[in-house]
Amino acid sequence: MKAVYGLLIMCLFSALTAFSQRCGFDILHQKRMLSDPAYKAGIDEQQAWIRNYTRDHRNELLNAPQAALFTIPVVVHVIHTGGAVGTTYNPSDVQIQNAISYLNQVYDGTWPGTQGVGEIQINFVLATRDPACNPTSGINRINGSGLANYTAQGVNANNTTGVDEIDVKNLVRWDPYRYYNIWVVNRIDGSDGTSGSFIGGFAYFPGAPQSLDGTIMLATQMQPNRKTLPHEIGHAFSLYHPFQGASGATCPANTDCNTDGDEVCDTDPITQPVGFVCRAGNNPCTGTPYSINTESNYMNYTNCSNLFTADQKARMLAAASSVFRRGLHTSWGRSSTYPVLPFSGPSAASCTPNSSLTGTTNTIAGMMNVTVAGRNYNSATTQGDNGYVPASSCLNLIQLVPSNTYNLEMTPLAINYEQVRAWIDYDNNGLFDNATEQVFFQNDIGPPAAYTLSVNGNFTVPAWVPVNTMLRMRVVEEVSTRYGAGFAISNACYNPTYGQAEDFPVWISAAVVLPVTYRYFTVTASGKDVQIAWETGTESGSSHFSLERSADGARFTSIGQVPANGSGNGKVYRFTDPAPGAGTWFYRLRQVDIDGGYAYSSIVRVDINSVDHHGYKLMSNRVHHEIRIQFMGDPGEGPGSVRLVDLSGRILLQRSLNTRRDQLVSIDLSQLSISTGVYLLEIVNGSGRHTEKIVRE
Numbered sequence: 001m002k003a004v005y006g007l008l009i010m011c012l013f014s015a016l017t018a019f020s021q022r023c024g025f026d027i028l029h030q031k032r033m034l035s036d037p038a039y040k041a042g043i044d045e046q047q048a049w050i051r052n053y054t055r056d057h058r059n060e061l062l063n064a065p066q067a068a069l070f071t072i073p074v075v076v077h078v079i080h081t082g083g084a085v086g087t088t089y090n091p092s093d094v095q096i097q098n099a100i101s102y103l104n105q106v107y108d109g110t111w112p113g114t115q116g117v118g119e120i121q122i123n124f125v126l127a128t129r130d131p132a133c134n135p136t137s138g139i140n141r142i143n144g145s146g147l148a149n150y151t152a153q154g155v156n157a158n159n160t161t162g163v164d165e166i167d168v169k170n171l172v173r174w175d176p177y178r179y180y181n182i183w184v185v186n187r188i189d190g191s192d193g194t195s196g197s198f199i200g201g202f203a204y205f206p207g208a209p210q211s212l213d214g215t216i217m218l219a220t221q222m223q224p225n226r227k228t229l230p231h232e233i234g235h236a237f238s239l240y241h242p243f244q245g246a247s248g249a250t251c252p253a254n255t256d257c258n259t260d261g262d263e264v265c266d267t268d269p270i271t272q273p274v275g276f277v278c279r280a281g282n283n284p285c286t287g288t289p290y291s292i293n294t295e296s297n298y299m300n301y302t303n304c305s306n307l308f309t310a311d312q313k314a315r316m317l318a319a320a321s322s323v324f325r326r327g328l329h330t331s332w333g334r335s336s337t338y339p340v341l342p343f344s345g346p347s348a349a350s351c352t353p354n355s356s357l358t359g360t361t362n363t364i365a366g367m368m369n370v371t372v373a374g375r376n377y378n379s380a381t382t383q384g385d386n387g388y389v390p391a392s393s394c395l396n397l398i399q400l401v402p403s404n405t406y407n408l409e410m411t412p413l414a415i416n417y418e419q420v421r422a423w424i425d426y427d428n429n430g431l432f433d434n435a436t437e438q439v440f441f442q443n444d445i446g447p448p449a450a451y452t453l454s455v456n457g458n459f460t461v462p463a464w465v466p467v468n469t470m471l472r473m474r475v476v477e478e479v480s481t482r483y484g485a486g487f488a489i490s491n492a493c494y495n496p497t498y499g500q501a502e503d504f505p506v507w508i509s510a511a512v513v514l515p516v517t518y519r520y521f522t523v524t525a526s527g528k529d530v531q532i533a534w535e536t537g538t539e540s541g542s543s544h545f546s547l548e549r550s551a552d553g554a555r556f557t558s559i560g561q562v563p564a565n566g567s568g569n570g571k572v573y574r575f576t577d578p579a580p581g582a583g584t585w586f587y588r589l590r591q592v593d594i595d596g597g598y599a600y601s602s603i604v605r606v607d608i609n610s611v612d613h614h615g616y617k618l619m620s621n622r623v624h625h626e627i628r629i630q631f632m633g634d635p636g637e638g639p640g641s642v643r644l645v646d647l648s649g650r651i652l653l654q655r656s657l658n659t660r661r662d663q664l665v666s667i668d669l670s671q672l673s674i675s676t677g678v679y680l681l682e683i684v685n686g687s688g689r690h691t692e693k694i695v696r697e
């Protein structure tokens with residue numbers, strides 16, 4: 001990992017109303033921000049990425065179809081004190097499963113009483129594959145009583161009388177890029193959470209060092225309706241407390257809600273509540289009444305918490321997309337199957353690239369993320385991994401099929417201009433041939449933009465590569481040759497000065513039998529919406545379904561995703577396409593399996609005849625040289641515009657409109673050199689954005 005330190009965020013919870021202790025977050029965070037330049041640099045950089053991504057992708061994140069976008073494999077390490085399973089400090093499997101189930105109900109908005117945004121579109125599963133890729137329950141029990149003072153004092157947060165958290169985490173840690181680690185402990189600062197005020201747990205922001213990343217939880221709080229776990233997971237996905245930046249009775253700054261306070265715009269600036277009281281009346285930080293968005297927020301310290309807000313959701317989804325979290329969703333750690341057990345890595349390569357000391361001690365270049373065949377691999381930069389990652393982990397497996405074409409994507413650190421070259425040793429002779437085995441090369445990747453830049457290219461696995469073989473992929477990365485010709489990655493034995501090299505095991509498998517069959521796939525108009533439903537016959541190894549819509553039955557675009565619901569038979573799925581507009585539409589499913597392969601369903605057509613009016617009426621969908629729109633006032637009056645786009649998304653015409661009642665607008669097409677066929681007309685008026693299908697005849 002790059003020199004990025006996460007925020008230590010400790011959270012205090014109490015069953016008592018008399019409570020005056022502050023959360024440790026402010027103390028530790030401020031101390032490190034002031035005393036540790038590397039910490040500050042890392043925090044500033046990581047927060048900037050999350051902030052920018054949230055800003056740039058807010059609408060698409062919040063408007064994605066209502067289903068989980070990210071499924072996070074969780075491993076729960078129970079650090080007990082020698083007691084039997086089912087005792088207080090060694091909670092049973094059922095208790096832990098129930099705690100994860102509760103977490104999911106909070107994050108999918110189904111926990112009774114949920115307010116706010118509801119579905120966060122991040123859910124959690126106990127890991128199904130351990131770090132050796134063997135089946136696991138995702139629950140791992142370790143006796144921690146051998147650590148001095150652990151039994152009596154547990155883990156330190158504010159105190160120093162117990163065990164340092166690093167010593168507990170070093171007992172057992174599964175790769176934080178492949179699993180989210182939760183350590184369940186007996187006590188924090190000596191308290192087990194059964195009485196008085198206590199710290200229920202603490203977590204780190206994405207970007208924490210691998211040695212620290214994860215959540216520590218009190219065993220007594222690891223159960224349904226104890227709010228520590230959803231709160232800590234909020235921190236794990238980059239949420240601050242809503243009183244971030246407040247000091248005593250002094251309110252947080254509130255000049256720009258994107259950068260001040262908790263950096264969440266739909267939570268008002270507040271001070272920290274005292275005694276877990278949900279406040280009513282006037283909020284002195286705004287002069288307006290307190291909002292449930294802060295007072296009932298899971299990230300606040302109140303006894304009425306039952307919500308996350310929309311902007312918190314956008315921020316969590318941005319964090320889930322960050323290089324520090326994005327590998328979790330595609331991890332083998334949540335796969336039901338694994339192609340080759342027991343796993344043994346590829347045969348030896350002829351050489352191993354070694355990074356220089358310069359490269360391993362300075363944050364100058366490095367690979368942050370590699371994605372191939374549906375597997376997204378976070379990788380440390382040179383500083384964290386000493387410059388070379390061998391192909392020895394089964395969790396890094398890439399599964400490919402001969403003759404198939406794949407995309408390789410790489411995200412460099414991108415603080416400086418960089419270059420990358422990748423090979424697969426198809427003939428398995430230990431050598432990487434530039435002419436026949438190179439799968440990617442690009443020099444001068446820039447301009448500098450930490451983490452935000454990625455490059456990609458396609459490659460095709462030769463048909464002659466034998467199936468059921470383990471091969472080696474090598475990716476070598478270095479600063480650009482614009483800094484000197486000597487930095488050219490001439491071959492796979494190149495020793496990077498500032499960059500690094502990573503090897504991946506590649507399993508060549510026979511064409512995968514399609515993992516899903518369908519019992520039905522129906523598409524029906526329901527008012528202005530389209531209801532899509534399907535039932536699978538058999539299902540195994542399926543990742544998700546991508547819904548695709550077309551105006552002409554030939555060119556399809558994705559309109560959303562639905563995650564697969566595990567293996568088995570007879571799973572029923574539903575999806576609503578809200579108001580695609582009047583006319584004929586075509587739908588199909590793109591079923592994607594966990595190995596990145598995919599298959600299409602049949603295509604189903606639907607006609608939408610009547611559409612609720614949105615304050616306008618299109619005089620005809622079939623046009624020659626003129627489109628005419630009749631505006632009808634309420635609900636549609638307001639600033640308006642219209643865009644005509646073709647099916648590839650190219651904008652052909654754009655203008656603003658008068659949407660007043662009884663206004664008839666004519667749009668002249670005669671000056672546009674467009675052919676006959678199907679086009680999309682996007683109309684914006686006071687009732688929102690609407691898309692109509694236009695057929696030019």
Ligand SMILES: [Zn+2]
Nearest residue numbers: 009010011241
């Ligand atoms: Zn907290």
